[in-house]
Amino acid sequence: xxxxxxxxxxxxxxxxxxxxxxxxxxxxxxxxxxxxxxxxxxxxxxxxxxxxxxxxxxxxxxxxxxxxxxxxxxxxxxxxxxxxxxxxxxxxxxxxxxxxxxxxxxxxxxxxxxxxxxxxxxxxxxxxxxxxxxxxxxxxxxxxxxxxxxxxxxxxxxxxxxxxxxxxxxxxxxxxxxxxxxxxxxxxxxxxxxxxxxxxxxxxxxxxxxxxxxxxxxxxxxxxxxxxxxxxxxxxxxxxxxxxxxxxxxxxxxxxxxxxxxxxxxxxxxxxxxxxxxxxxxxxxxxxxxxxxxxxxxxxxxxxxxxxxxxxxxxxxxxxxxxxxxxxxxxxxxxxxxxxxxxxxxxxxxxxxxxxxxxxxxxxxxxxxxxx
Amino acid sequence: xxxxxxxxxxxxxxxxxxxxxxxxxxxxxxxxxxxxxxxxxxxxxxxxxxxxxxxxxxxxxxxxxxxxxxxxxxxxxxxxxxxxxxxxxxxxxxxxxxxxxxxxxxxxxxxxxxxxxxxxxxxxxxxxxxxxxxxxxxxxxxxxxxxxxxxxxxxxxxxxxxxxxxxxxxxxxxxxxxxxxxxxxxxxxxxxxxxxxxxxxxxxxxxxxxxxxxxxxxxxxxxxxxxxxxxxxxxxxxxxxxxxxxxxxxxxxxxxxxxxxxxxxxxxxxxxxxxxxxxxxxxxxxxxxxxxxxxxxxxxxxxxxxxxxxxxxxxxxxxxxxxxxxxxxxxxxxxxxxxxxxxxxxxxxxxxxxx
Numbered sequence: 001x002x003x004x005x006x007x008x009x010x011x012x013x014x015x016x017x018x019x020x021x022x023x024x025x026x027x028x029x030x031x032x033x034x035x036x037x038x039x040x041x042x043x044x045x046x047x048x049x050x051x052x053x054x055x056x057x058x059x060x061x062x063x064x065x066x067x068x069x070x071x072x073x074x075x076x077x078x079x080x081x082x083x084x085x086x087x088x089x090x091x092x093x094x095x096x097x098x099x100x101x102x103x104x105x106x107x108x109x110x111x112x113x114x115x116x117x118x119x120x121x122x123x124x125x126x127x128x129x130x131x132x133x134x135x136x137x138x139x140x141x142x143x144x145x146x147x148x149x150x151x152x153x154x155x156x157x158x159x160x161x162x163x164x165x166x167x168x169x170x171x172x173x174x175x176x177x178x179x180x181x182x183x184x185x186x187x188x189x190x191x192x193x194x195x196x197x198x199x200x201x202x203x204x205x206x207x208x209x210x211x212x213x214x215x216x217x218x219x220x221x222x223x224x225x226x227x228x229x230x231x232x233x234x235x236x237x238x239x240x241x242x243x244x245x246x247x248x249x250x251x252x253x254x255x256x257x258x259x260x261x262x263x264x265x266x267x268x269x270x271x272x273x274x275x276x277x278x279x280x281x282x283x284x285x286x287x288x289x290x291x292x293x294x295x296x297x298x299x300x301x302x303x304x305x306x307x308x309x310x311x312x313x314x315x316x317x318x319x320x321x322x323x324x325x326x327x328x329x330x331x332x333x334x335x336x337x338x339x340x341x342x343x344x345x346x347x348x349x350x351x352x353x354x355x356x357x358x359x360x361x362x363x364x365x366x367x368x369x370x371x372x
Numbered sequence: 373x374x375x376x377x378x379x380x381x382x383x384x385x386x387x388x389x390x391x392x393x394x395x396x397x398x399x400x401x402x403x404x405x406x407x408x409x410x411x412x413x414x415x416x417x418x419x420x421x422x423x424x425x426x427x428x429x430x431x432x433x434x435x436x437x438x439x440x441x442x443x444x445x446x447x448x449x450x451x452x453x454x455x456x457x458x459x460x461x462x463x464x465x466x467x468x469x470x471x472x473x474x475x476x477x478x479x480x481x482x483x484x485x486x487x488x489x490x491x492x493x494x495x496x497x498x499x500x501x502x503x504x505x506x507x508x509x510x511x512x513x514x515x516x517x518x519x520x521x522x523x524x525x526x527x528x529x530x531x532x533x534x535x536x537x538x539x540x541x542x543x544x545x546x547x548x549x550x551x552x553x554x555x556x557x558x559x560x561x562x563x564x565x566x567x568x569x570x571x572x573x574x575x576x577x578x579x580x581x582x583x584x585x586x587x588x589x590x591x592x593x594x595x596x597x598x599x600x601x602x603x604x605x606x607x608x609x610x611x612x613x614x615x616x617x618x619x620x621x622x623x624x625x626x627x628x629x630x631x632x633x634x635x636x637x638x639x640x641x642x643x644x645x646x647x648x649x650x651x652x653x654x655x656x657x658x659x660x661x662x663x664x665x666x667x668x669x670x671x672x673x674x675x676x677x678x679x680x681x682x683x684x685x686x687x688x689x690x691x692x693x694x695x696x697x698x699x700x701x702x703x704x705x706x707x708x709x710x711x712x713x714x715x716x717x718x719x720x721x722x723x724x725x726x727x
Contacts, residue, residue: 001645010636013709045711107396116576222709338406359702359714 007221008044016226017049020233027053028236029185030229031178031321033171034192035062035349036220042354044222054229057185057321058354060174061192063139063167064091064347065319066274071167072097074302075136076105078165081300085111085128087121088136091347096340098307118150118164125154125162134296137164142194144168144285145259148266151287151294165296166286169272171195172203173283179211183322188232190218190225193247198263200255204243212241219247266291275343276316313342318351325352325360332356403613406717428626429548430609431475433541442477444468445536453496453530455574457566457586460533461500463661465507465515466590467612468537473592474608474664476547476599477539479511484535485519489528500531511590513537544603551606552627556695557673559666561594561680562587562688563639564616568658569647578650582643589662594685601679604669611663614718617656619665620693620703621717631703633693633715657718667695 006012032038038058041047047056060066076097079086086102093102093114106112111131115121118135125133137147147164154162171192178184191204196217208215214235218228228246235241245251263285272284287295297303312330317323325331325344335341337353344350348357400407417426424432431442448464458466465482472479484504488497508515566587573584591610599605607627611619616638624631640648640655648655662685668676673691680686696704703715 001642001649004645004649008708010708010710043713044707044709045713046709048711048713049709103398103400104394104396107394107398222707226709338400357716359716 004221007219007223009223012223013049013226016223016230020054020226020230021051023230023233023237024051024053025237027055028187028233029055029057029321030188030190030232031057031059031186032190032218032225032228033059033061033175034190034195034220035065035347035351035354036194037190037192037218037225038062038351039349039354040220040222040225042358042360045358046222046225049226050229054233056229058318058324058351059178059189059321060274060277060319061140061171061195062344062347062349062351063143063169064095065315065343065350066169066277067092067095067138067167067343068273068275069098069307070273070305071165072101073099073305073307074297074300075165076100076102077302077305078134078296078300079105079110079112080108081110081132083132085113085124085131085133086136087113087115087118087124087133089116089138090114091349092136092138094340095343095346118147119153122150122153122157122159122162125159126157129161132161132163132299134300135162135164137166137168140169140171140192140195141199141263142192142197144267145198145256145262148262151266151291152262154294155291160293163294163296163299164287166267166284168267168285169274170269170283170285172207173280174274174277175204175207175215176211177277177280177283178320179207179213181320183320186213186321188214188236189216190228190232191215191243193217193219193224193251196245196247196251196255198256198259200253201243201245201251202253208241208243214241215243217243217245217247217251219250274319276313276319278316315342315344315352318342318344325355328352403718409717429475430471431477431539433475440541442472442475442539442541443536444471444475445534446471447532447534449529449532450571451529452571452574453500455586456570456583458588458661459500459503460531461502461504462507463586463588464533464535465504465511465513466588466661468535469507469511469513469590469592470610470661470664472537472539473590473595474547474610475539475541476545476595476605476608477541478596479513479537479539479592481514481516482508482535482537483517483519484515484533486521487528487532487534488520488522489530490522490525492530497531500533507590511592542599545599547605547608549607549623549627552623552629552667552695553606553669554629554695554697555670556606556629556667557670557691558620558631558633558693558695559668559673559677559680560616560638560690560692561591561664561686562662563641563644564611564660564663565640565644565648565653565655565658567661568615569644569651569653569655571659572651572653573647576651578647580643580647584641584643584647587660587662589685591662591664591685594680594683595664597683598666598676598679602668602672602676604672605666605676606669607665607667609665611660611665613659615655615657615659616663616665617654617703617715618717621715623665623667624703625701627695628700630696630699630701631693632696632706633703634706635708636706637690637692639688639690656715665692
């Protein structure tokens, strides 16, 4: 298949692996920020092909994983109401809240539906005028524009029964939080290609300069990732730190202007709590005051719900790249995809689930502690 | 009832409910993944406990006189009931035929029980019945008994069908994971994920340049011809729910062998691959309804492959892997980019990705 097969090609992978081997002279720790990249790395066994000096740290770029517990509890509280049809992308349905998950709410008789697009939820709202339709708007800058569109579309169609529970998070503030933390081990970043498709990569330049850390905008196929790693290692070895664009077949410097315009029309940037990482300043989107009639948090009065994390789970350290999933005492024992203790075990893009699913604990030797 | 078979039940006493993470049934309990396995191993097996059931084959084997029979049952709840390449009727007939065939049995008779929702157009039922007739005819089996129940509107989903089937196992045929040996060659008869993707595309209203068609088909003729050329077929399985990945993992576990497969040898149609990319699904975990995985002694593998390629349902047959002595109970896959990784069983439903 065009645009896929050539980026999953054995020959290209071999060439890139060899080039990485030739360039690397000492240990480097590189974080891939996006869960989609983590998934690809595990699915294609990329770490196995890399020289031992390179450690990949798996970043917090899985929106399912970083959605805070209280936000899930709010979703569950809303979804449990008789007058509500609660809609969500599939992944969020299994994320455990403090008591249960949305799939259990569904099994208990509530109307919880999986949709592929928030515009489907708008359609459901139009077809069910006697119900309140809520869409769980989760995701990074990638999904934010279409979620914003759903609000504009509902307004255009004059729907009074559609709202979103916004839980959007933003990548650059998270990178800054990671880089400025005391236990930061990260020497280079692979930035998330799809986020940059929307936002461009201008906003990464000041981060790169301030923290003297190379950032390479990278795609999701194995050949993309290997090339991103090569570009990052080259910078590190040469003592450079720049924002480079590996994913130039899709990403431009300024991104998608149209999408950015919609985002700034609908959302305000706010401080947001990340699961496992705590409060990060200016790291989330909330609906602007003029769209308050579409804001589920205001309509259903669930803003006061607050929850703390389970103490067993080391998700925070995993999401910061300080620990590997297999270093958790609960990994594969108390915590499995069927019974996740923390969010990274839920989504296929979560680092813990990817490790479990692709049998990292069973087959490959994990090279940790290379960079200290 | 003899002393040995007497069941020890005290009146008024009921066993405590086995521990489970959920107090209600979730969809994933029927997904063919690890939650389904938990239901079977914690609830059904210990309570229905008997030698025939405990063997846990696709079919139950029992002997009468000098004959060995295979017996199997399966229910069909597919939605939509009509999909590209078939409908719930031929699917129900083919599915039960295939369960018998992969057990090494020659399918003879099947039953058909219908649970119909009030309001189903008679014309739809007629179409389903005709396709069942045709599927049975093609496979050379007869539908010999049945049942019909109608439930109120809203209490079912158009139509559910259960089929059970009986087949006869010829002497000398022994298909069982316990026969699996190091060096066995693993053969697959064609492209994967066609059925699941056809259903999901129909359900989501997705259309592609090339229509994706379910692979639903009776495998008994293909399997019959393979069994006629080799007595060294060790295991056969139809990778339905949970797909090729879950099926191989199950065999690795029950046979206590290691399995190694090569990703580039697993055929996937371009349009199916494209749909999987869009929907965020892994074709290794998607259901097939006309595919069979065979574990064959190395010496016989070439003639089996040749025989399969000569059959209309096996033209695309390929060797996809082998049985290894190492990593018992684990399926390892050589990826497209030359590394290796573990292939696990599906957990719960495959949920579409969000970004």
